[in-house]
Amino acid sequence: MSGAKAPERMLDPICDMIVVVADAQARGRTVEHDGRTYAFCSNGCVKAFNADPVKWAAKVDASVTASQTLTGEAVIDDGMRRWYASCRCCLSDAYPAIxxxxxxxxxxAAAH
Known part of the structure; x- marks a missing residue:
């Protein structure tokens, strides 16, 4: 990553469960694909991802694109993960200064 702290939690791209990355790593439930790390809740989700990683990576990218704000808020792309500046869950782990x-x-703004 580009100097940013790795996120502590991720969404499992198969079932959309929140996964604690350290737990997934300890259980061998992370996969590197195309420069990104994906974390999974179960071995079944790892198996599903490995059967068609391009499909599941595309799902993640489509989800990020679909959630882009209409206000033009910035997207932070550090080469591994993409975050929208409005997503407090993502930013809290990755970019506390932001x-x-x-x-x-x-x-x-509220004070005015």
Whole structure:
């Protein structure tokens, strides 16, 4: 990654469960594909991903694209994962400085 802290949690691309990355790594339930790490809740999800990684990686990318905001908020792409600046869950682990900046901007706007 480009100096950013790796996320502590990810969505399993197969079943959309929230996965603690360290737990998935300890159980051998992470897969590297096309420069990204994917974490899984179960061996069944790992098997499904490995059967067609292009399909599941495309699902992740489509999900990210589909959730793009209409307001033009920035997308942060560090080469491994993509985050939208409005996604506090993603940013809290990956970019705490940006979360602080967004909170300050929100508070300043609310004060006016």
């Amino acid at each position: 979360v602080a900046q967004l909170d300050a901007e929100r508070d300043a």
